[in-house]
Amino acid sequence: NAGVMQNPRHLVRRRGQEARLRCSPMKGHSHVYWYRQLPEEGLKFMVYLQKENIIDESGMPKERFSAEFPKEGPSILRIQQVVRGDSAAYFCASSRRDRSIVNTEAFFGQGTRLTVV
Amino acid sequence: AQSVTQLDSQVPVFEEAPVELRCNYSSSVSVYLFWYVQYPNQGLQLLLKYLSGSTLVKGINGFEAEFNKSQTSFHLRKPSVHISDTAEYFCAVSSGTYKYIFGTGTRLKVLA
Numbered sequence: 001n002a003g004v005m006q007n008p009r010h011l012v013r014r015r016g017q018e019a020r021l022r023c024s025p026m027k028g029h030s031h032v033y034w035y036r037q038l039p040e041e042g043l044k045f046m047v048y049l050q051k052e053n054i055i056d057e058s059g060m061p062k063e064r065f066s067a068e069f070p071k072e073g074p075s076i077l078r079i080q081q082v083v084r085g086d087s088a089a090y091f092c093a094s095s096r097r098d099r100s101i102v103n104t105e106a107f108f109g110q111g112t113r114l115t116v117v
Numbered sequence: 118a119q120s121v122t123q124l125d126s127q128v129p130v131f132e133e134a135p136v137e138l139r140c141n142y143s144s145s146v147s148v149y150l151f152w153y154v155q156y157p158n159q160g161l162q163l164l165l166k167y168l169s170g171s172t173l174v175k176g177i178n179g180f181e182a183e184f185n186k187s188q189t190s191f192h193l194r195k196p197s198v199h200i201s202d203t204a205e206y207f208c209a210v211s212s213g214t215y216k217y218i219f220g221t222g223t224r225l226k227v228l229a
Binding site: 109 | 207217221
């Protein structure tokens with residue numbers, strides 16, 4: 001049973017380009033969470049999605065960032081017109097149920113390291 | 118608002134020595150506490166968690182942590198470390214929602 005798969009592992013983009021980060025949850029998991037880790041900071045919640053629904057995007061920057069989790073295929077975090085400040089590690093986690101249910105464990109991917117040059 | 122502080126960004130320790138990684142949190146409500154480990158080139162893995170009950174929590178790989186409500190701490194300990202414990206360790210807190218708050222991480226480097 002493969003774990004949470006994120007790709008690419010490393011992504012380099014020039015300022016103004018688009019970045020697309022993919023997350024394939026574990027088999028049987030329908031809840032996906034994206035986190036961002038800026039240099040010298042802890043992981044910060046960005047968005048929580050279930051299949052075809054955005055449940056909570058309160059941690060997403062208001063502009064240029066979007067996320068989706070379609071019925072088929074991986075979850076995508078999309079960053080348009082990237083800037084240097086978007087350079088960070090982006091982690092995806094998945095769970096079988098809503099993590100607010102006690103004892104529901106979320107499994108994390110290896111992360112995508114985005115570098116904007 | 119909740120926050121987590123991991124004061125030590127790096128902790129070097131010799132093999133077979135004990136180690137303590139510190140974690141302090143602040144919250145106005147009851148919390149659940151977690152430690153995650155990230156080995157090189159891998160995702161975060163849950164080490165242990167405190168939900169309720171006994172304040173001493175045992176996790177995988179010989180790690181344990183003690184919840185101290187008065188000190189608002191949840192320090193991670195291991196009596197004897199191995200080279201394979203070299204990794205980054207993250208403390209996290211949740212008030213029962215999916216919005217976990219993570220600390221900045223502590224890099225544990227075990228020296229031969």
